[in-house]
Amino acid sequence: MQVDIRNLSIAFPTATGLSHAVRNVSLTIGNEKLGIVGESGSGKSLTARSILRLLPRGARMTADKLSFDGIDILKADESAMRAIRGKRAGLILQDPKYSLNPVMTAGAQIAEAWRMHRKGGAREAHEGAMDLLAQVKINDPARVFGAYPHELSGGMGQRVMIAMMLAPDPELLIADEPTSALDATVQAEILRLLEDLVARRGMALILISHDLPLVSHFCDRVAVMYAGRIVEELGAGELAQAKHPYTRGLLECLPALSHPRPRLAVMKRDPAWAEGPPGAPLA
Amino acid sequence: MKRLKALAATTASVPITLFGLVLVTFLIGRVMPIDPVLAIVGDRAPADVVAAARLELGLDRPLYVQFWIYLGKLAVGDLGRSVMTSHTVWEDIKRFFPATMELATVAIIFAAGIGIPLGVLAAVKQGSRVDHVIRVVCLAGHSLPIFVLALLSLLVFYATLHWAPGPGRQDILFDDQVPSITNFLTVDALLARDWEVLRDAVAHLIQPAAVLAYFAMAFIARMTRAFMLDALAGEYVITARAKGLSAARVIWKHAFGNIAVRLITIMALTYAGLLEGAVVTETVFSWPGLGQYLTISLLNADMNAVLGATLVVGITYLAFNLLADMLYKLLDPRVS
Numbered sequence: 001m002q003v004d005i006r007n008l009s010i011a012f013p014t015a016t017g018l019s020h021a022v023r024n025v026s027l028t029i030g031n032e033k034l035g036i037v038g039e040s041g042s043g044k045s046l047t048a049r050s051i052l053r054l055l056p057r058g059a060r061m062t063a064d065k066l067s068f069d070g071i072d073i074l075k076a077d078e079s080a081m082r083a084i085r086g087k088r089a090g091l092i093l094q095d096p097k098y099s100l101n102p103v104m105t106a107g108a109q110i111a112e113a114w115r116m117h118r119k120g121g122a123r124e125a126h127e128g129a130m131d132l133l134a135q136v137k138i139n140d141p142a143r144v145f146g147a148y149p150h151e152l153s154g155g156m157g158q159r160v161m162i163a164m165m166l167a168p169d170p171e172l173l174i175a176d177e178p179t180s181a182l183d184a185t186v187q188a189e190i191l192r193l194l195e196d197l198v199a200r201r202g203m204a205l206i207l208i209s210h211d212l213p214l215v216s217h218f219c220d221r222v223a224v225m226y227a228g229r230i231v232e233e234l235g236a237g238e239l240a241q242a243k244h245p246y247t248r249g250l251l252e253c254l255p256a257l258s259h260p261r262p263r264l265a266v267m268k269r270d271p272a273w274a275e276g277p278p279g280a281p282l283a
Numbered sequence: 284m285k286r287l288k289a290l291a292a293t294t295a296s297v298p299i300t301l302f303g304l305v306l307v308t309f310l311i312g313r314v315m316p317i318d319p320v321l322a323i324v325g326d327r328a329p330a331d332v333v334a335a336a337r338l339e340l341g342l343d344r345p346l347y348v349q350f351w352i353y354l355g356k357l358a359v360g361d362l363g364r365s366v367m368t369s370h371t372v373w374e375d376i377k378r379f380f381p382a383t384m385e386l387a388t389v390a391i392i393f394a395a396g397i398g399i400p401l402g403v404l405a406a407v408k409q410g411s412r413v414d415h416v417i418r419v420v421c422l423a424g425h426s427l428p429i430f431v432l433a434l435l436s437l438l439v440f441y442a443t444l445h446w447a448p449g450p451g452r453q454d455i456l457f458d459d460q461v462p463s464i465t466n467f468l469t470v471d472a473l474l475a476r477d478w479e480v481l482r483d484a485v486a487h488l489i490q491p492a493a494v495l496a497y498f499a500m501a502f503i504a505r506m507t508r509a510f511m512l513d514a515l516a517g518e519y520v521i522t523a524r525a526k527g528l529s530a531a532r533v534i535w536k537h538a539f540g541n542i543a544v545r546l547i548t549i550m551a552l553t554y555a556g557l558l559e560g561a562v563v564t565e566t567v568f569s570w571p572g573l574g575q576y577l578t579i580s581l582l583n584a585d586m587n588a589v590l591g592a593t594l595v596v597g598i599t600y601l602a603f604n605l606l607a608d609m610l611y612k613l614l615d616p617r618v619s
Contacts, residue, residue, distance in 0.1 A: 082529065093521065102519070
């Protein structure tokens with residue numbers, strides 16, 4: 001499995017013309033763990049969702065190349081896309097409170113994903129869902145199976161979400177800020193669970209976050225996005241060698257236990273960052 | 284258990300609302316500048332006859348005593364006697380209300396059957412030409428007065444094209460041909476296996492029901508569209524799509540599944556509205572329903588009939604409100 005993105009741009013029509021949310025992004029993702037880091041509105045989610053072609057209504061997507069394992073996503077019809085969505089690439093969203101269907105039980109939602117992509121009847125789907133709930137380390141799968149999303153805690157809900165996306169055995173998992181809505185202690189648990197599942201199943205992972213140290217700790221490679229562009233790509237161990245002032249600024253404004261500082265740095269933004277490298281087209 | 288408690292709480296408010304309804308209808312009936320005595324004795328009656336009638340109706344007593352007496356009679360199901368028909372009001376209502384219900388039921392089936400798919404379609408294709416057409420059609424349903432459409436429809440389909448039979452519930456030929464068991468003419472005709480009467484009744488029913496349905500449809504479609512737009516923007520719809528589900532399943536199972544309960548509420552209230560709001564339509568189509576009964580009684584100062592009919596309409600509305608509330612509490616897993 002390899003995802004190739006070359007010169008991807010995503011824009012939204014507004015009253016004053018096109019507003020570009022993603023500009024000329026190029027990325028290659030193989031069987032690895034890639035982190036995409038950036039602040040709100042930097043285009044990190046849109047970039048990742050373009051792989052599934054799940055962009056908001058009205059979004060205009062252009063690219064020189066956008067392919068999933070050789071399938072041209074720009075030209076694929078809906079049925080070809082449905083063969084990728086869920087089946088080969090799953091998507092975990094931020095807050096299970098909103099991303100799970102509130103009027104379906106957790107079990108029904110997992111079983112639905114299971115049945116969609118595997119052969120089997122209701123009974124097999126039920127067993128499959130129970131097994132998946134156990135795989136995401138839920139102690140009482142039977143209770144969670146019959147529970148509605150509002151009856152589950154955030155961490156529990158996110159486990160259900162993960163179980164649902166694992167049901168068809170995807171090759172790639174896109175996790176869009178999977179822990180941002182959770183408590184700090186639960187965050188660590190969910191990340192450990194993801195790490196474990198990704199390693200065990202040999203899946204590729206795209207982890208989207210605004211937490212640079214967390215992502216670099218967790219992933220093989222990190223892409224830093226700013227104003228719709230990738231401003232820097234680093235190996236996870238090379239964070240200290242970050243060159244771009246935005247990346248450095250992000251790192252410097254973090255408190256550290258080992259080097260306590262009386263006052264944290266405030267990032268000074270340079271408008272030039274948003275314009276991209278010299279000579280870059282504005283689109 | 285929680286649900287049962289919630290239901291009990293909902294039901295508990297009913298008697299209070301009911302009392303308020305009776306009080307208000309009674310007061311409106313008494314403060315209206317109509318003299319119920321004149322309606323009975325006529326305006327040429329000598330003064331002593333008028334005075335005697337007034338005394339007999341208990342109108343000389345204080346208002347609260349009158350109300351107490353009215354309540355007492357109401358408790359045993361006595362709504363009084365209609366001056367106009369000289370039947371008891373209860374008998375009249377049993378005769379007229381089924382006609383209204385027949386009309387409203389057919390109308391709500393049309394309205395929901397067409398309005399819900401249209402609303403869903405408009406939401407799914409938001410901003411497209413289909414959406415615009417549906418919205419204009421619905422806008423007309425909101426802004427046209429119902430009697431305009433009713434009269435136009437009579438003019439076109441009855442007077443000009445001769446497709447539809449004229450006003451009324453059935454052809455005069457078939458009057459009293461089938462025994463009145465349920466007072467729903469179509470059902471009675473079915474029970475009597477009289478296909479001619481059935482055909483005639485259905486033919487008479489279609490036009491007023493369609494007119495009534497159009498307005499209800501416009502409302503249902505608009506609400507469905509708004510609810511669906513809201514649902515389709517939900518994160519769980521993205522989740523459903525990311526699972527690789529078909530568009531139909533995403534729309535009907537996930538998005539529509541989330542609004543179905545709210546739509547049931549809307550439909551229950553719309554149905555109740557049709558039951559009480561068919562007054563104008565019934566008048567234009569000479570449909571012998573409760574609406575027409577109410578109008579004629581009001582014009583004839585037949586206060587017992589007016590109060591009785593108003594109460595029936597109010598109680599029906601209350602009952603459907605309660606039903607909608609209960610359905611909501613029973614069907615939506617988030618309400619507990």
